[in-house]
Amino acid sequence: MNPIYLFFHKTGSPPWFYKYSGKLVPFLWAIFLVLAAYGLYLGLVVAPADYQQGESVRIMYLHVPSAWMSMMIYGLMAIMGFIALVWRIRIMEVLVISSAPVGAAFTAIALITGSLWGRPTWGTYWVWDARLTSELVLLFLYFGVILLYNAFDEPRKAARAASLMSIVGAINLPIIYFSVEWWNTLHQGSSMGSDGPGIHPSMLLPLLLMATATKFYYGANLLTRARLTLLKQDHRKRWVQDLLTEESH
């Protein structure tokens, strides 16, 4: 068999995925905790206050990585959903549906922390600005994917419907990204523009550390949720029965 097909065949097998992802999860959590602790220390203690925003700039070390994650996760869901629909790889369906709650959590954090930053900086918690509104639409898209999955009795049909919705909803991603350029918005432009980051290295380092930490959080949480989904879907299958017997001994 072609080694690439063999790789996908192996990693796509639920017992294989369950076994090896379980070994990876503790490492991902450990890396997340170390990076987040160091990033928070630099962001909250070492980094200076901004000359315009003052101390409230420290909210950015949580807000910006969360906003990036909210978009990245939805983008990945659309790609995985496409693979799941075209090549019928079941593990991809599981990854799509397991990603949605994590993406929703990051989107909610981006919206709430943005609001808390907006009050001292803009003088208001919320405006119906293009960036804020399109990010809110993203949160509803995540809820839509989760609700659609739970609306079906048959898990594979449910996952395929959720995958399709992920693909359709991806149209919102360029709208969020370019909203600050296409419309006259209150929200500031990109912190990491095409001509390099427009922020001082003492602020850039904690931002990048937190951004990296959130990727590991996503990895650990995604695998934990995917393992649970596999267990629930396959609880009548032999490999889960064997696993239960093994654990009880």
Add this chain to the structure above:
Amino acid sequence: MSHTPFIVAAYLIGAVVLFWAAMAPVLSKRSFLRQLKNRQTRMEKSQ
């Protein structure tokens, strides 16, 4: 205006949401495995 309450609230809410999102599947798995084991035990007793 002091910015501290906004910063504290942002990080507190962020921590709660991330902690909840991380713990939910762990608790759900525990309860699901307990259900499966109870079902298995009931079946073994009835046989």
